[in-house]
Amino acid sequence: MQKPIMAVTGDETDEETELAPSHMAATTGDMPTYQIRAPTTALPQGVMMAASPGSLHSPQQLAEEATRKRELRLMKNREAAKECRRRKKEYVKCLESRVAVLEVQNKKLIEELETLKDICSPKTD
DNA sequence: TGAGCAACCCGTCACGTCGT
DNA sequence: ACGACGTGACGGGTTGCTCA
Numbered sequence: 001m002q003k004p005i006m007a008v009t010g011d012e013t014d015e016e017t018e019l020a021p022s023h024m025a026a027t028t029g030d031m032p033t034y035q036i037r038a039p040t041t042a043l044p045q046g047v048m049m050a051a052s053p054g055s056l057h058s059p060q061q062l063a064e065e066a067t068r069k070r071e072l073r074l075m076k077n078r079e080a081a082k083e084c085r086r087r088k089k090e091y092v093k094c095l096e097s098r099v100a101v102l103e104v105q106n107k108k109l110i111e112e113l114e115t116l117k118d119i120c121s122p123k124t125d
Numbered sequence: 126t127g128a129g130c131a132a133c134c135c136g137t138c139a140c141g142t143c144g145t
Numbered sequence: 146a147c148g149a150c151g152t153g154a155c156g157g158g159t160t161g162c163t164c165a
Contacts, residue, residue, distance in 0.1 A: 076150085078136060084152055085134080 073149095074137075077138090080151060081136070082134095088152085
């Protein structure tokens with residue numbers, strides 16, 4: 001069982017923002033949210049709109065209404081969680097490929113630096 | 126071959142944020 | 146205020162691998 005604690009530092013200076021994580025409102029600062037508010041979609045199939053509370057009377061009906069609301073909420077949350085995880089995976093993949101690019105870039109720069117050092121250093125023989 | 130483990134996925138709860 | 150939504154945390158299930 002692993003509890004992934006993901007701490008992505010939010011202090012990156014990015015030039016090529018691919019996924020552009022909008023950062024959680026200034027309050028929580030350091031956590032990126034990979035959220036793009038999707039347009040609210042229609043209810044999943046099989047979900048009935050609940051009757052308006054005004055039309056309910058018996059405790060039985062109230063209980064049924066509460067159950068229906070809860071199930072609807074659970075179902076929506078289930079979908080939201082899936083979508084959230086999907087976005088998070090995509091975001092992490094994006095970061096990983098960015099790391100790979102930057103590593104290559106860094107290596108090249110180090111090599112270039114060494115070359116220039118060789119050229120500029122006084123000959124010692 | 127069964128146990129142990131790591132990596133992954135899922136559903137749910139709790140909580141913060143946002144729009145009304 | 147309140148409801149809707151996004152997401153971290155948690156617990157549990159599944160799968161593939163390794164090792165005795």
